[in-house]
Amino acid sequence: MQEWVEACAVDDVDEEDVIRFDHGGRTFAIYRSPDDEFFATDGFCTHEKAHLADGLVMDDIIECPKHNGRFNYKTGQAKGAPVCVNLKTYPVKVEAGKVMIDIG
Amino acid sequence: MTMTTTGTKRDYSLVGESTRLAIETGLASAEWYHTDVPRKVMKELMQRCDGPAIRDSVIWISAILGSAAGIIWFWGTWWVVPFMFVYGVLYGSSSDSRWHECGHGTAFRTRWMNDVVYHIASFMLMRNPVQWRWSHARHHTDTIIVGRDAEIAVMRPPDLIKAALAFTGILDFRYSLPTLVRQAFGKLSDDEKSYIPEMEQHKAVIAARWHIAVYVATIAVAIALGSWIPLMLIGLPRLYGTWHMVTTGLLQHIGLADNVTDHRLNTRTVYMNPISRFIYWNMNYHVEHHMFPMVPYHALPRLHELVKHDLPEPNPSMWHAYREVWPVLLRQLKYEDYFLKRELPPTAKPYRGEFHDLDITAAAAE
Numbered sequence: 001m002q003e004w005v006e007a008c009a010v011d012d013v014d015e016e017d018v019i020r021f022d023h024g025g026r027t028f029a030i031y032r033s034p035d036d037e038f039f040a041t042d043g044f045c046t047h048e049k050a051h052l053a054d055g056l057v058m059d060d061i062i063e064c065p066k067h068n069g070r071f072n073y074k075t076g077q078a079k080g081a082p083v084c085v086n087l088k089t090y091p092v093k094v095e096a097g098k099v100m101i102d103i104g
Numbered sequence: 105m106t107m108t109t110t111g112t113k114r115d116y117s118l119v120g121e122s123t124r125l126a127i128e129t130g131l132a133s134a135e136w137y138h139t140d141v142p143r144k145v146m147k148e149l150m151q152r153c154d155g156p157a158i159r160d161s162v163i164w165i166s167a168i169l170g171s172a173a174g175i176i177w178f179w180g181t182w183w184v185v186p187f188m189f190v191y192g193v194l195y196g197s198s199s200d201s202r203w204h205e206c207g208h209g210t211a212f213r214t215r216w217m218n219d220v221v222y223h224i225a226s227f228m229l230m231r232n233p234v235q236w237r238w239s240h241a242r243h244h245t246d247t248i249i250v251g252r253d254a255e256i257a258v259m260r261p262p263d264l265i266k267a268a269l270a271f272t273g274i275l276d277f278r279y280s281l282p283t284l285v286r287q288a289f290g291k292l293s294d295d296e297k298s299y300i301p302e303m304e305q306h307k308a309v310i311a312a313r314w315h316i317a318v319y320v321a322t323i324a325v326a327i328a329l330g331s332w333i334p335l336m337l338i339g340l341p342r343l344y345g346t347w348h349m350v351t352t353g354l355l356q357h358i359g360l361a362d363n364v365t366d367h368r369l370n371t372r373t374v375y376m377n378p379i380s381r382f383i384y385w386n387m388n389y390h391v392e393h394h395m396f397p398m399v400p401y402h403a404l405p406r407l408h409e410l411v412k413h414d415l416p417e418p419n420p421s422m423w424h425a426y427r428e429v430w431p432v433l434l435r436q437l438k439y440e441d442y443f444l445k446r447e448l449p450p451t452a453k454p455y456r457g458e459f460h461d462l463d464i465t466a467a468a469a470e
Binding site: 058082 | 133146147150151152208209210213215234237238241244245301303304396397398
């Protein structure tokens with residue numbers, strides 16, 4: 001079931017960067033790609049509990065700040081050790097300058 | 105200077121009593137202290153580029169090939185000694201920092217460049233590239249947490265003979281080669297299985313087989329040529345060139361606290377000369393590296409300037425650091441809980457109880 005929530009304003013996220021969004025006891029990561037698209041994933045690395053929002057966005061990769069594990073934040077695909085489990089992604093849309101994600 | 109004599113016996117196995125205690129008390133996979141650095145500044149520091157590592161790798165590989173040529177050319181004369189000195193350090197010591205930085209994926213921006221250098225350096229070090237990638241991840245999760253960290257170089261009470269022999273590479277060689285042979289036969293130890301995920305374990309076996317195959321080929325070439333030169337160039341530099349890696353690497357954590365979750369307490373930054381910093385790829389800024397492992401080696405001096413107000417004052421030299429450590433090691437022979445607690449500058453946030461379970465007012469030498 002769809003459940004769209006407002007995560008942030010468009011301007012809250014720099015280009016090629018990520019911010020943290022907490023909602024209902026869950027943590028998400030909101031990304032803005034170099035070509036100005038928005039994406040959302042779970043906020044924690046699947047390897048160990050580290051906030052991906054403290055990591056580094058490079059092109060379509062988010063690198064975890066703790067062990068440098070890499071994911072494709074568009075697809076959630078884990079790109080190799082030390083991350084082996086894919087990241088959950090969420091649908092995103094932009095409406096009236098707000099970034100909305102479907103956490104349903 | 106105070107100390108305690110509680111007589112704690114540490115179990116350094118990764119599947120033993122200390123492991124259970126570390127997990128139960130929350131020391132394992134804990135939240136660690138970080139100096140505040142604004143996101144924009146950190147983002148800038150974390151930026152990757154290929155330029156510095158390509159430059160350094162060209163110098164590194166050129167020096168390796170040049171000194172190897174010198175060894176071959178001057179073999180059988182005393183002139184071979186300086187070339188072996190250079191080649192040995194480049195092969196047996198600087199490979200450690202290349203392995204380390206490329207393992208983190210921070211040296212180059214381009215992933216395959218990190219991977220290529222990582223595998224070459226792992227081979228030079230006789231380290232299984234799969235096993236050590238995971239052991240190092242654990243080292244960063246649980247730095248010097250007894251029963252969790254697979255890379256504690258000097259355990260307590262310290263074995264000083266073993267530490268001294270480490271400079272010769274003999275013990276490491278004696279451990280690394282049989283380990284690779286065992287792994288090549290498909291056998292991983294319980295400790296290795298504790299930090300290598302099951303789905304990755306077969307890769308460790310394959311990597312070990314490749315390494316052993318190259319060593320067997322090298323021995324075959326040496327026998328066919330009736331010459332020691334192939335072995336002097338491949339394998340044996342792990343013995344005669346490892347001293348610089350040990351000299352710099354031991355200082356990372358030796359004599360400092362264990363079982364704490366603040367890198368300022370268990371990790372050391374040491375100012376070093378430019379040659380050692382090239383060989384070591386700036387890992388002398390080790391507190392900074394542990395706090396922010398995303399920052400590439402070439403940005404660590406900048407990071408150091410930004411956070412040094414919050415860190416213990418660095419040792420001004422390796423000599424100074426070893427002079428500081430030596431009496432601590434001697435004391436630990438009798439009182440293994442004893443450690444060196446380094447002073448924070450007045451500008452630093454204090455060591456905070458909630459970031460570690462150890463009572464740092466006890467067992468500490470200030």
